[in-house]
Amino acid sequence: MSALMKEAPRLVRTQPLMELSGLSKTYGNVRALDDVSARVYPGEVLGIVGESGSGKSTLLRMMNLEESPDAGRYRLDLPELPEDLFTLDRFERRMLRARRIGIVYQNPHLGLLMKHSSSGNVAERLLVAGERRFAVLREKAQVALEASEFPIPRMDAPPIELSGGMQQRVQLAKAIALEPAVLLLDEPTTGLDVSVQALVLDTLKRLQQERRITMVLVSHDLGVIRTMADRVMVMRHGRVVEEGLADQVFQDPQHAYTQQLVHAKL
């Protein structure tokens, strides 16, 4: 079986790990999110797909607590957290992000200090979470880089000197260094060469299978979503128009917009 082929969906139907409800967000006169709700179950990969401007990245930024909605609530099923994470202040959000939420952006400049060493970028995440011992920081950074299949001899090179694929692996190492409860991926392979894209997806898939990391993957690329996701949410104009098991949505799309997306891809 090719490494990129999917296993049977992992239908874990326990309590959702992540639950967002009734999210709305308006920028000027653009309604980026319009009453969006989403649930993510432990160990699954939720794919969010939709055309440019449909609200995917806005939703992911909310999941990462980078922004607050005009309305809506956000719950993570982890100990000692409030019922609505949007009530947390800036500092509390930062700590929660550092310890429990990992993110990989399409644009590495958003996730990395491009002129600092790659190992330092990963170590910084560990520092924010309280680790101060230099040897431990370095060792843990190396372990995370290895898990991301980053070439270790280059771990002290700054991302600015690395290829796009390697930069994404540094972001990934930083994101998983503390074994987050959820890993958010915003178009993690968009802009990479197709062959590099396949290798990075392979790494994500392996990590997912070995560690059962709960993931939310945003992509406009149906191929990427199909490769990775157990469940899919289709967004359009800031709303969720369809959601379901990935195989179901791809084989038998119900909404006209999803049909259009799927058929355009075939």
Ligand SMILES: Nc1ncnc2c1ncn2[C@@H]1O[C@H](COP(=O)(O)OP(=O)(O)OP(=O)(O)O)[C@@H](O)[C@H]1O
């Ligand atoms: N900070 C912002 N200020 C103003 N408008 C914004 C902001 N963020 C998003 N928008 C607008 O909200 C809408 C949704 O944007 P969003 O980036 O979430 O969509 P997307 O589906 O991720 O698109 P893309 O695939 O192009 O990134 C767009 O019309 C966008 O222009």
